[in-house]
Amino acid sequence: MTANKKIYSTILLSLLSIVLIKLFVPAPYINKELKNEYWTNKTFGKNKTNIVVGGDSRVYRGVSTTHLLDSCQSLTAVNLGYSSAGFNSEYFNFLYDRMDTTSSENIMLLGITPHSFLEKHMSNDALNFYKSKTSSEIFSGLYYAPLLKHFPPYSPFELFDDSTETYIINYRKGGFAASNNLAGDFDYTYWKYWDTFRKEKVSDSLINVFFDDIKRFQDRGVKIIAFQPPVPAHMMEIEDGHSGFKREEFKSRFKNEGGLWIEIVDSLYSSYDGSHLHYRDAEKLSTFLGVKIKELIKDQPK
């Protein structure tokens, strides 16, 4: 066979193999390139929106911007939730930077959890981990990952092993991560959280800082809307009973300070690990939030 024929045969066989893999091999459990694109876009994306959603992992796994906007189609939104995000000035400034301040409607939608008022989360490690990426990593995440995500790397044992990975996470546009664990372990996070709150309680001074921060943005015309992401009863018991977070007191102060609160009926939503919502429930919650936001902003002066 001549060298030219070999080159053409290689191209043909390679393309055929790629097509067959794309057609018949299931996608890997975690698409690393998609994940890279997701976090880089979340941290360094240039698009500015009317609604910025802030909070911890319950928020980025719990609020789908696509479903949120079903009822508010004239608006745009991005979910800027990070694992163990702590509400402080650094985080609020980050949220505000992604807000389209040229438009008439600016909303910060905050998912309130007791974790976001713990001193140890004020370092915002997850956010700062992504912020510390080099310029070439950022460039790669923004411009190469969208291409490479179509060729995600597989782990060999994913291909050859019969056992099935039960945890799934699908990184969506807009900052939402649709997740589930097929072998749902309802108590998975229970003892972790119990231990967390045994070691540290919610800080009142951090709550005061939170209110100072939201006042700062309210003065700039930003509507602050908050909700508490739904959790199962046993998790609520820890968070209300052991975290030092006074839910009702917080809600009433929030409303008094000019914030808009959305009540959630926790029992309507189910979690796969005791903390994070099954993605379908996250979508349901997001649709509900969208409807409520529409109602709230209609009643509010511009």
Add this chain to the structure above:
Amino acid sequence: MIFNSIDFLIFALLFFFLWPLCRKMQTTRWSLIIIASFIFYAWWDWRFLFLIIGSGLIDYFSGWGMVKWPKIKKHILTFSLAANLGSLAIFKYSTFAAEIIHDGFIKIGININLVDNIPEFALILPVGISFYTFQSLSYTIDVYRGRLSPTKNILHFFAYLSMFPQLVAGPIIRAKDFLNQLNSYNNPSSQRIWNGIKLIVFGLFQKMVIADNLSQFIDSAYSGVSKFDGTTYWWVITIAFSFQIYCDFSGYSLIARGLAKLMGYNFKMNFNHPYLSRSFKSFWNNWHISLSSWFRDYVYIPLGGSKKGILYGVLALLLTFLLSGIWHGASYNFIIWAALHVSFLLTERFLQSATKIKAPGLISIPIVFGLASVSWVYFRADDLLQANQIVGKLFEFSESDPKFWKEYQDNLFFLKAAVVIEFTILISRILPIIKQYYHKYNLDIIAIVISLIAILFMRGEGEQFIYFQF
């Protein structure tokens, strides 16, 4: 810019688009090589381009001066050596030297902290400085020895010195081999293009699939993150690192050779399955061949080699390896690594001359590989203390938690793949019929397709090449 990046893919596509348009005329051909190479290097840090340019200008004019003023050519060579080795010393060895001097002063009761007084710029190690410095040195030394006529054209010289495929991690090409190649223009035949593609794909496979997928396993052990310990575990880590460094560096060299082939040039082979060597002499003939032969031609042989008696030969070998160790890095680890190889080589020589027995490959190959792997511990460890501890663990026969096989099964899959590939090469050397079938049925196409698919769908994290730090 690294070969296993999209940046490089775009860069290479642009270069090979322009290459056919520029290669016919010498000036445009050399200019394109220089511009592309400078962009390639500047992608890492443009400020250090001046180092290559400075080093290159000194050697270009030194070569030219040695011919014009032959009476003072020794002084000119000394100046060139001092300038090149001086810049290498400043950037690579100043911290190490300052630490040694500091320790010496401490012993006599004087505390002078020299390390903190080193200028900040000298603390940065310019990528590939050891490679291009040696390449540049070979030019002036060969001109001095009368083995090479200096080029009159500065573009010609810089095209040789900066040639991007091998600029930052070799293979170290010699001026007397390559300046001539650069003079002419060869339209690469389709066979040459196919060979170039094969080298690039196999190189990327070695780097992105094998080396990169082993790195997390090895890094977790050396950084102390891993919870595992014990003799079996550390042997697996040690063997894994042997394959990581081999596939990382050999992969780079293959890609460099492949790119050169696509340009119509030829770089010599830099690795020839060194882990299949039956002796340490053979190992060094097959590992980083361009550096080994550089040290052989410019250090070992000028020192007398093995022709001036046993004692002199041993000293020459010791000095050559010591310099080779220091070339890799400024640390005691590299000196110990080099000393171990000298002891292996000397023991081997002694045993061969005393017993006249040639051990079968079944015995000698694992011994050479095992000892070379142990020496790599000094290469990889953060410091001497860690290296000694790990080597201690290799021979203390302590128990390992077998769960590490499961926890790192993905990484270990690639280690097994690397072993199987080398074993297949070994078998094909023993049974030539395999090679005949390989060629007869064009199995190289299948090998390339499998490699390409693995690169796409089984690539590891895009790690920097290990040898960039040298």
